[in-house]
Amino acid sequence: MAASCRLKPLSSVAVSGGTHGNEMSGIYLAKHWLRDPMELRRGSFAVTPFLGNPRAIEKCERYVGQDLNRTFTTELLSSTEAEDEPYEVGRAREINQTYGPKGSAQAFDFMFDLHNTTANMGACLIVDSEESLLPMHMCHYIQTHYKWSPCRIYLYKLPGEETYSIDSVAKAGLALELGPQPQRVVRADLFAQMRALMACALDFIELFNKGTVFPAFEIEAYKITGRMDYPRYPNGEISAMVHPKLQDKDFLPLHPGDPVFQTFSGEEIVYKGDTTIYPAFINEAAYYEKKVAFAKMEKHTFSIPGLQRE
Amino acid sequence: MAASCRLKPLSSVAVSGGTHGNEMSGIYLAKHWLRDPMELRRGSFAVTPFLGNPRAIEKCERYVGQDLNRTFTTELLSSTEAEDEPYEVGRAREINQTYGPKGSAQAFDFMFDLHNTTANMGACLIVDSEESLLPMHMCHYIQTHYKWSPCRIYLYKLPGEETYSIDSVAKAGLALELGPQPQRVVRADLFAQMRALMACALDFIELFNKGTVFPAFEIEAYKITGRMDYPRYPNGEISAMVHPKLQDKDFLPLHPGDPVFQTFSGEEIVYKGDTTIYPAFINEAAYYEKKVAFAKMEKHTFSIPGLQRE
Numbered sequence: 001m002a003a004s005c006r007l008k009p010l011s012s013v014a015v016s017g018g019t020h021g022n023e024m025s026g027i028y029l030a031k032h033w034l035r036d037p038m039e040l041r042r043g044s045f046a047v048t049p050f051l052g053n054p055r056a057i058e059k060c061e062r063y064v065g066q067d068l069n070r071t072f073t074t075e076l077l078s079s080t081e082a083e084d085e086p087y088e089v090g091r092a093r094e095i096n097q098t099y100g101p102k103g104s105a106q107a108f109d110f111m112f113d114l115h116n117t118t119a120n121m122g123a124c125l126i127v128d129s130e131e132s133l134l135p136m137h138m139c140h141y142i143q144t145h146y147k148w149s150p151c152r153i154y155l156y157k158l159p160g161e162e163t164y165s166i167d168s169v170a171k172a173g174l175a176l177e178l179g180p181q182p183q184r185v186v187r188a189d190l191f192a193q194m195r196a197l198m199a200c201a202l203d204f205i206e207l208f209n210k211g212t213v214f215p216a217f218e219i220e221a222y223k224i225t226g227r228m229d230y231p232r233y234p235n236g237e238i239s240a241m242v243h244p245k246l247q248d249k250d251f252l253p254l255h256p257g258d259p260v261f262q263t264f265s266g267e268e269i270v271y272k273g274d275t276t277i278y279p280a281f282i283n284e285a286a287y288y289e290k291k292v293a294f295a296k297m298e299k300h301t302f303s304i305p306g307l308q309r310e
Numbered sequence: 311m312a313a314s315c316r317l318k319p320l321s322s323v324a325v326s327g328g329t330h331g332n333e334m335s336g337i338y339l340a341k342h343w344l345r346d347p348m349e350l351r352r353g354s355f356a357v358t359p360f361l362g363n364p365r366a367i368e369k370c371e372r373y374v375g376q377d378l379n380r381t382f383t384t385e386l387l388s389s390t391e392a393e394d395e396p397y398e399v400g401r402a403r404e405i406n407q408t409y410g411p412k413g414s415a416q417a418f419d420f421m422f423d424l425h426n427t428t429a430n431m432g433a434c435l436i437v438d439s440e441e442s443l444l445p446m447h448m449c450h451y452i453q454t455h456y457k458w459s460p461c462r463i464y465l466y467k468l469p470g471e472e473t474y475s476i477d478s479v480a481k482a483g484l485a486l487e488l489g490p491q492p493q494r495v496v497r498a499d500l501f502a503q504m505r506a507l508m509a510c511a512l513d514f515i516e517l518f519n520k521g522t523v524f525p526a527f528e529i530e531a532y533k534i535t536g537r538m539d540y541p542r543y544p545n546g547e548i549s550a551m552v553h554p555k556l557q558d559k560d561f562l563p564l565h566p567g568d569p570v571f572q573t574f575s576g577e578e579i580v581y582k583g584d585t586t587i588y589p590a591f592i593n594e595a596a597y598y599e600k601k602v603a604f605a606k607m608e609k610h611t612f613s614i615p616g617l618q619r620e
Contacts (some may be wrong), residue, residue, distance in 0.1 A: 032574040117459070118492040182428040182492030184595040186556040188572050237341070241498040242372075263343040263499050286492040 004216065004306035005133055008109075011090075012119060014048045014099050015040070015112040015198065019055025019069050019166050020286070024186035025178055025194045039195075042202055044209035052095070052113070052166055054213040055087055060184050062286050063088055069113075070164050071277075077102060100169035104172075110134075110298075111170035112201065114194060117179035118285040119294075120248040122149050123193055126175035128157045128165075130221060130302040134172045137214050137307045141204040148193055152207050153221035154280060154297070174201065183285055184264025191294040208309055222251060222278055222297040229291040231261055231269060239263055242283045250280045252295070261293070314526065314616035315443055319519040320419040324358045324409050325350070325508065327424045329368025329379050329476050330596070334496035335488055335504045336424025349505075352512055354519035361407070362423070362476055365397055370494050373398055374598050378475050379423075387479075388411060402476075410479035420444075421480035422511065424504060427489035428595040429604075430558040432459050433503055436485035437477075439466045440531060440612040444482045447524050447617045449531075451514040458503055462561050463531035464590060464607070485509065490558075493595055516620055520589040526616040532561060534589055539601040541571055541579060549573055552593045552603060560590045560605070571603070 017030025033040055033049040040047035051057055053068045056142070064085025076089055077096050099108045115126075125142060127135045139153050154177065157163060167173025176197055178190045206213070230238040240261035246254065253276045261269035270275075279294035281287060317576045343350055350357035361367055386399055389408050402505025409418045425436075433481025435452060437445045449463050464487065467473060477483025486507055488500045516523070517539035540548040550571035557566065563586045564570070571579040579588075588603040591597060 028548075028574055036575070058439075098333050118495050180492070182490070182595050183494065184598065185428050185492075185593055186548075186551050187593070188551040188556060189557065191551060191574075192554075238338075238496075241338075241496050241501060242503075244498040247497060254350065264501075265336055265346070283495055283497070287493065 004308065007134060007307055008110035009044065009309045010109040010205050011045055012048075012108040013045055013110045013205065014050060014113065014170065015114075016050055016052040016166055016294045017114045018054070018057040019052030019113055020067075020115060021053050021058070021279050022062050022183040023114070023181075023182065025116050025191050026053070026176075027057055027115060028186050028191060029194055034273060039199065040202070041198045043207040044206055046114075047202065051186065053088065053091060056090075062183070065089075067164055068092060072096065072102065072166055072168050073164050074102070095166060096169050102169040102187050108170040109172070110205070111130055111167040111173040111199065113165065113167045113173065113175040114175045116181040116183075116190065117177055117281060118182055119179050119250050119281045119283060121152070121177055121179045121250045121280060123151045123197060124177040124179075124280070125156050125290050126154045126156055128163050128168065128173075129155050130223070130300075130304070132172060133305065133307055134208075135174045136219065136302070136304045137208075138174055138201055138204050140217055140219055140304070141207075141214075142197060142200050143219075145203070146197055146200045148196060151197070153219065155221055155223040158224060158226075193254070193289055198228050208307070211309055214307040218301055218303050220299060220301050222280060222299055223276070224295050225298050226296045227292045228260070228279070228291045228294050228296055231263065232286070238288065243268065246279065246294075247283060250282050251278050253277075254279050258284060313557045314618065316618055316620045318419075318443060319354065319619045320515050322358075322418040323355055323420045323422075323515065324360060324418050324480065325419055325422040325424065325478055326360055326362040327364030328364070328367040328421050330372045330377075331363050331368070332370050332372050332427060332493040333424070333426035333491075333534045334494065335426050335501050336486075337361070337367055338496050338501060339424060339508070342520070349509065350512070351497050352516040355518055355594075357422075357512065363398065363401060365401075372493070378402060379476055381477050382406065382412065383474050383478055384412070394587050402557055405476060406479050412479040417484070418480040420515070421477040421483040422508065423475065423483065423485040425475045425485055425487045426491040426493075426500065427456060427487055427591060428492055429489050429560050429591045431462070431487055431489045431560045431590060433461045433507060434464050434487040434489075434590070435476070436464045436466055438471065438473050438478065438483075438489050439465050440533070440610075440614070442482060443615065443617055444518075445484045446529065446612070446614045447518075448484055448514050450512050450529055450531055451517075451524075451528055451531075452507060455513070456507055458506060461502060461507070463529065466531040466533055468534060468536075518617070521619055524617040526614060528611055528613050530609060530611050532590060532609055534605050535587070535608050536606045537602045538589070538604050538606055540598070541573070548598065552580060553578065556589065556604075560592050561588050563587075566588050
């Protein structure tokens with residue numbers, strides 16, 4: 001990897017609130033910015049706010065037909081319109097037309113995506129992989145300048161997997177994942193944190209655009225390696241809950257033999273893996289149907305090359 | 311009021327889980343008890359568990375057509391079946407047939423109803439009014455014997471209002487309201503608390519049935535006096551959030567002039583009432599649509615007469 005890279009300045013930047021229609025921090029932030037976009041302006045650029053999934057927001061549901069934030073694959077984006085397709089497939093095409101097309105030179109330079117989780121993940125920064133240079137520098141800048149809480153980096157792309165999230169239609173992107181917050185609830189504290197994180201991220205873009213040289217650094221990040229489902233009865237219903245000793249312990253080490261689940265009868269189920277992992281999205285409400293009790297993460301230190309504008 | 315009352319022993323007792331289909335502690339408890347009802351047995355009686363709103367549970371939604379727990383009014387229970395009626399109106403009639411009829415001698419002696427809230431209400435005991443003698447004695451017994459957390463008593467009936475909740479079909483009832491827990495999430499800690507509270511309540515019934523004399527006592531309880539809506543834009547959307555200084559402060563005093571809301575632009579809105587109140591259900595997810603940011607409660611001390619079986 002080169003010791004330093006040069007990238008073009010960012011001029012087209014968008015932010016989606018309500019990619020999931022029941023995650024309220026981003027929805028109310030985006031609605032606020034649509035009324036008053038002043039705080040999204042910097043000297044060298046301005047951010048375009050939009051509502052990711054308006055129909056789901058209207059219903060205060062995560063989605064209407066299918067999860068929008070898993071719909072930005074090449075296959076779905078290039079599919080021809082069909083009458084019986086889920087609403088989100090058409091909505092993904094619209095977003096791709098407006099802010100993409102994904103992978104093209106015309107795509108927006110950057111997209112932010114605002115999320116909440118019921119898990120105790122604090123202020124989490126989600127990037128596709130450590131190879132995304134500009135987002136990793138943005139994370140580093142946020143970690144250095146945002147003092148409210150630690151901001152862990154979550155690398156979401158499994159090896160060989162295609163990107164599928166809304167921000168993947170832009171040339172680069174970052175998702176903010178703030179929790180814990182119940183679905184359909186807006187907490188003033190998390191709202192203020194999300195707003196401050198966005199301000200910090202925009203300050204980084206402004207510095208980058210104006211020619212600041214960002215040196216190489218080492219950084220700790222959590223990389224997904226797989227997902228753990230709940231124990232289930234033969235009919236598919238869960239037969240156990242996240243163990244009280246694991247609940248709310250996102251990003252803390254889980255060792256082989258540590259308790260992970262507790263059955264409704266009270267029996268303890270332990271982690272049978274070979275190595276220590278760092279669970280995240282523990283007991284996220286939306287993941288029961290995805291058969292995910294938590295994401296299995298490894299903690300790594302990555303060397304990130306320097307960055308400056310062309 | 312008499313210094314002591316005699317009531318018949320309780321033989322028919324039911325417990326509803328999933329009166330709201332996305333409040334998971336009671337749903338999984340009821341499903342567990344339907345598989346294995348052993349712990350609902352005592353020497354003098356056994357409890358019948360049931361799922362309050364099976365269709366809403368299936369969809370993991372609070373309700374399908376309308377809130378089941380507001381449907382047990384005389385008017386709705388006596389209405390004739392109509393093709394276009396909400397599912398819950400028919401379901402309420404079924405429940406009334408099985409465990410009622412409401413107000414009749416045939417009605418079940420007691421019904422428990424299991425709920426969760428996203429508000430920070432701890433383990434809250436909900437009774438219609440302080441005049442409900444047996445439930446007030448049950449609350450007193452729980453407060454004395456359940457050591458996990460303080461159990462506040464919430465008296466839900468406004469003066470002149472008819473009872474409308476599912477447990478009102480039985481001769482007496484108690485709702486357990488445990489929080490904070492997000493909708494669609496089951497936390498092992500709250501699940502264990504709800505189970506322990508139920509065990510404690512059943513122990514009380516067993517003692518009562520066996521002839522224990524419960525003397526008169528004084529008890530503190532919170533009585534609803536009204537509800538406070540969010541500030542809203544002309545289009546009906548909320549324009550402010552629960553203030554961070556009020557968030558999570560259920561049952562603590564709110565004085566005139568204390569902050570209650572924070573607009574999305576950051577302005578503070580203060581409480582303009584004349585007297586100190588004790589808010590509850592602060593920022594409950596399901597109450598945004600009901601136009602309730604919190605319930606306004608007064609704190610009272612009530613004298614409850616003694617109780618024993620006939």
